[in-house]
Each structure stands twice: as structure tokens, then as C-alpha cells.
Amino acid sequence: MKTRALIIVFLFGGLLIYCTLDFPTWGDPLAPASKHVSPRYIERTVEETSVPNTVTAVLADYRSYDTMFETIVIFSAGVACLFLLRIFRRIEPETQLYRHIPSGITLRIAKGVKPPRESREFERIDLMWVPHDLIVQTIARLIVPFSQIFALYVIAHGHYSPGGGFQGGVILGASIILFAISHNLRSSFTRISEKLAVILCGLGVFIYAGTGALSIILGSNYLDYGALSRVFGVDAVTARSHGILIVEIGVGICVMAVMVHLYYNLASAGRHDEGL
Amino acid sequence: MIWQIELVVLLMVVICGIGAIMVKDLLGAAILFGAYSFMMCLLWAIMGAVDVAFTEASVGAGISTVLFVAAVFRTSRRTKD
Numbered sequence: 001m002k003t004r005a006l007i008i009v010f011l012f013g014g015l016l017i018y019c020t021l022d023f024p025t026w027g028d029p030l031a032p033a034s035k036h037v038s039p040r041y042i043e044r045t046v047e048e049t050s051v052p053n054t055v056t057a058v059l060a061d062y063r064s065y066d067t068m069f070e071t072i073v074i075f076s077a078g079v080a081c082l083f084l085l086r087i088f089r090r091i092e093p094e095t096q097l098y099r100h101i102p103s104g105i106t107l108r109i110a111k112g113v114k115p116p117r118e119s120r121e122f123e124r125i126d127l128m129w130v131p132h133d134l135i136v137q138t139i140a141r142l143i144v145p146f147s148q149i150f151a152l153y154v155i156a157h158g159h160y161s162p163g164g165g166f167q168g169g170v171i172l173g174a175s176i177i178l179f180a181i182s183h184n185l186r187s188s189f190t191r192i193s194e195k196l197a198v199i200l201c202g203l204g205v206f207i208y209a210g211t212g213a214l215s216i217i218l219g220s221n222y223l224d225y226g227a228l229s230r231v232f233g234v235d236a237v238t239a240r241s242h243g244i245l246i247v248e249i250g251v252g253i254c255v256m257a258v259m260v261h262l263y264y265n266l267a268s269a270g271r272h273d274e275g276l
Numbered sequence: 277m278i279w280q281i282e283l284v285v286l287l288m289v290v291i292c293g294i295g296a297i298m299v300k301d302l303l304g305a306a307i308l309f310g311a312y313s314f315m316m317c318l319l320w321a322i323m324g325a326v327d328v329a330f331t332e333a334s335v336g337a338g339i340s341t342v343l344f345v346a347a348v349f350r351t352s353r354r355t356k357d
Binding site for chain 2: 268
């Protein structure tokens, strides 16, 4: 069985490599893609959208449908993860562990016994032993705000430098996941609850699709941001630039919420109780 | 670009890719996959696709490694086969 699988893999791999021999070479000016489409984008992007970064303009303006459905794919991934992993029935754990903070003693609370209230003196810890990680928590607390500001910069500065909604959203989600790893899952729930994460998933897609629908209402094609010039009170070219920014913000919100939500479900096996 | 660096990076991509599917320890496989993503990110940057490199660095080497580690944490660490 294993050799048969290996033969099939090598056969199809060889076929794929054989097919790539027909491709135009890298950076070939006579390739079909760089003959008609690319020069049009490179020459006309700035005058049509006033966005210096051609990649962002192509991604969020010329090929906007593509990016919108990419966002919807990410949204569906979040929803699918919710349906597959989330366990809504609350399972009472056999024992719970509490730490008495001043003395550092760990208390094991059996099932049915009333646990102490979470306060400055008692904190609940995971059943897999959580050490006192002062250094990790302090470093994470220092890094999280900087990475969040960097994420906002990446989203907002996508017009001029590499970056945009996807990358910024991922970095924003990563900063929240870093917080969840360095503290624990329950304290990150108090910052971003599951409900908020799910709502933000939908809100991101809504912002994107809503921008397109607004263009229709203002009498243009779907996702043609030039029609938004009346809303912003600027000319059509600047309106396209603003439209790209709004769309990127929508993508960023959706990606951030989905990443956080995926992490919550994976790390706690859908119970949202204890986790990594 | 200096072709020696490119060759080393390409070799590392292949080694990390094969290592990620051969290794028995799933946590190790997740880390190797992160290394593979990082090497791919370098390759994209060498080829001038900075946007793709940025995405690969944040998604491939960053988030997906964390999600793999979280999945390994909740399942088993050793493969069955």
C-alpha cells in the first residue's frame, strides 16, 4: 500500500514538474500575463486609484470580488470550526484547581464542593499545572500593545507599503492569542468573549459586502468605489482609495476574529473552559 | 540575488518539508512546518513578492504554527503510522 502511494505521488509530481516546463520563464516580458494586464495596472493604478502600492490596488479594487470571497472563505472556516468543535453542553470537571496567591499553595476542589470566589487571593488555574510565570506574563504584556499598534499600522498603511487587511488582521489576532497563551484562556475571554469574536467575524464580511452594496445604491456597479465620492465629498479617484481602506478594515476585523475564535476552540477542545 | 543563498534556502525548504512529514513527533512536525513556512517566506522575498512574503511570515510561520500546537496539545503527540 505504501509503495503504491509512493508511486502515485512520484507519478503526479513528475507530471506537474513536466507541465511547469511549458510555463513562461520567471519575469518573461513576453508572457501573456505581463503583455496585456500587468502593464495596464502598473501604468494606470496611480491615476485611477491614487494608491502607490499596485498589489493593494489590484487586490482590493480591480480584483475586489476575489478578495471578498476570500474573506467569506475565512468566515466560513470560523463558522465550520464553531459547528465542528464547540461543545455547548457544560461539563463539570471532576476537580478544579485554585491557587492561593499570597502563599502559593494549590488547592484541589472536588466536584460538588463550593469553590472559592476568584479574587486577589484566589485564582483558578488549569488542571495541567500552571506555573508562576511572572517573566512570561510581563514580557507578553510589553509585546502585546506594540504588536497591536503595528497591526493597525499594517492595515492602514497597506496603500503605501506591503501589508493590508489579511496580514494586519492576522497580527492583531496573534497579539490576542499571545495574551491568551501567556496568561490563560479564561482571562482572555474577559477581554474578547466568544460572542464578540463571532459577531466581529460577521461584521468584517458585512463591512466588505456593505461597501459594495452602497456603491449599487449610489448608482454604480457592485464594489465600484468611485460611486462613494458623494459620501466622502471627494473626487472619484480619492474615493476609490478610501473605499480600499474601508474594505481592508473589514477584512482585518474578520480575519482577527476568526483567528482568535479558531484558537479558542482548538486550545480548549470546544469547551471554552481550560486551555493552553 | 546571490545564487548560493538561494540554493541554501531552497535546500532548507526541501529538508524541512520532508522532515515535517517523516518525523514521528507531531509537535516537532508543527515546528518544522513553521520553519518550512519561514524559508518559503525568504524565497518569496528573494523573488520580490514582498506582500506574499509578509502573508507567509504572519500566517504560515506565525498563526498556523500556534494553531497546530494547540491541536497537538488537545490530541496525541505521537502519530499512529
